[in-house]
Amino acid sequence: MALRIGAAAAPGRAPDNKTGSWRVFMPIVDMEKCTHCGTCTLACPETAVSDEDGEIRFDLDYCKGCGVCANECPAKAIKMILEEN
């Protein structure tokens, strides 16, 4: 993203600010326990969780590691693990 004078931006450019680097803990899902209830996709404040084609996916470009998905999961299928680079 090139800088624009005055930090001006056209609509729809918020995704340019990738927030995944803020994360300390990352979510992992146990598909054996997942019931595809969709709670995690609704609870995620970044809409970074999707449930498509039978797979739970976390968009790690934007997931800040807040853990709301793990906390809300009724089946306790999501765990937050320390992300080590």
Place this chain on the structure above:
Amino acid sequence: MEGSHAVAEAAKLCRPEVVSAYPITPQTHIVERLAEMVADGELDAEYLCVDSELSALSVCLGSSAAGSRVYSATSSQGLMLMAEVVFNVAGMRQPIIMSIANRALGAPLSIWNDQQDSLSLRDSGWFQLYGEDVQEMTDQHFIAYKAAERHDVLLPGFVCFDGFILSHTYEPVDIPTQEEIDAYLPPYVPYNKLDAKSPLSMGMYATPDYYMEFRYETDLAMQRAGNAISEVGKEFGEMFGRDYSMHTESYRMDDADVAFVALGSICGTVKDAIDEMRADGIKAGLVKIRTYRPFPAKEIAHALAGVPKVAVLEKNISLGTSMKGIVGLEVKDALTGTGIDVYSYVVGLGGRDIRKKDIRAIAALAEKGEGNMFYGLRTELL
């Protein structure tokens, strides 16, 4: 003409499309006069009355973002209430010009002059010009708009002048005609503007990956503002006979043993004191700073080269620093490695008079190597 009314005339001649301000002593006469001009149909502008200075500068920011030339004026506490928006205007690169009738900051409450208000916002990204007399501060408004709106600058600016001492003084002033100013200052061409047909947001969120680069770019723009002010100041001189191509003005600096550095109306008193000292064989001179931001370090170093002692007269205090004065710190920085002794003298806070004899006494202190101090304290009160 009264200084405030000259400033109002200058603002009018610049054809602002939006004026928003909140009255505060000693700026009041400027905005009262502009309100009259709008009410009488002399000035075709939106004059927005608001509930505070914070709202005033917010209105100005939005109006400027929408592509209008914008004017405001304030003083002291009003500027402090605006401070949050002051930084945003610079970050959003909106070339708003605001007159500052310099006044002390509370507490204790003071309506009288010093320069603590605008100097406290030296790092806000607004360029700062200081006028010595009514003519100079009037002319600086035309120069400020022309420099600010250049697309290689796009920064806001303060035009500062001492409250009461200049704002309420009557002096003969040459006010250019509208035709002359129209020829000097073309209509504002925004770089970006808010337009529903082509939506845009300004001052967007920047993560740690981007923020520093925006600040770097703003600093580069501030450096370019120095060249721009000089160029449009030269052009002003060619059209109107009063040259402002220099950021400083040197007065009797040849062979000076002690040089004063000062901003604003005090320079008139200093020049008179220098004439008296020179007549008595004391070789004194003055370097007046007209552009304080961007700080003209090279010009100042050149003007002060070879002078053994420099006395910076400070109508401000940087509390808790060893030099005590804001300007002295920067002058000293400009002279790093030259071996020149630079001293700050805190004078005239809260409107205390500075007389020719005080200037002479400060020259004597500088010659003795005594400085970085308050001058003129009433010790019987302490």
